[in-house]
Amino acid sequence: MSSASSSNxxxxELRDLRKSFGKTEIIRGSSLAVKAGERVALIGxxxxxxSTLFNLISGRMAPTSGQILLNGEAIHGMKPYEINRRGLARSFQVSNLFPRLSVFENIRCAVLWSMGQRYSFWRFLSDLTAVNQRAEExxxxxxxxxxRDTHVANLTYAEQRALEVGVTIAGGGNVILLDEPTAGMSKSETANFVKMxxxxxxxxxxxxxxxxMGVVFGLADRxxxxVYGEVIAFDTPENVRANDRVKEAYLGSVLAESQRAEAQAAEA
Structure with a gap:
């Protein structure tokens, strides 16, 4: 079995995944099969x-029942760092950076962790050639x-979001989870960010x-x-846009709101 993808x-892959908090079921039998190299947007x-689904996949929560497979290997119940070392990396809605460290130092920390390195009093970080080279890349x-040498606290919001993506991919994982990566960005910042x-x-x-929705339809293969903890559709952007159930449950109101906002901006 390849480290990059399973034999199929x-x-x-999510199989009948469920998560309950007390008597409240948040994820209700969700199943999903994401192909290697595919870009998938999760909307709702x-x-x-x-967010609960992301927490289950990345190991921050354990499912009540069901299975999660990463590259064909069951990972449900594993700790986040164990899942990370098997090739899955995740960003968060809330910044997870070290504000008093430089951009380079933040990336290097992520590379060190992914390689299983630890800080020590007798080893200079500047001597870790492979780590530093990966951080520069x-x-x-x-x-x-x-x-490179700017402290995170002095970056713009868009630059901090870009750094978060950098920290996420620093370990070389082949499955990347990004949680609302363009939230709070201007239109031009979003366009550049999607390209990146x-x-x-x-x-x-x-x-x-x-x-x-502009990002979703411009970035995703599927x-x-x-909706209410269930995957009601999983298809190409064109088919999802035309899906009556999706329009009724979610997409129609979102697109209408987006169109109203664009019309108001044009009138202003």
């Missing part, structure tokens, strides 16, 4: 269970070379939660629609 060509109304990938995501995830499997 799937990088990530607020409260649909998207990621810097170029996320287009923050000119901010496409480049840094080339050849990797991407699962992203996203509310901006779209999974989660």
């Amino acid at each position: 060509g799937l990088a990530l 109304p607020n409260g649909a269970g998207k 990621v810097l170029d990938m996320i287009r923050l070379r000119r901010k 995501i496409r480049e840094v995830t080339e050849g990797k499997t991407l699962l992203t939660v996203e509310h901006d 779209i999974a629609v989660l």
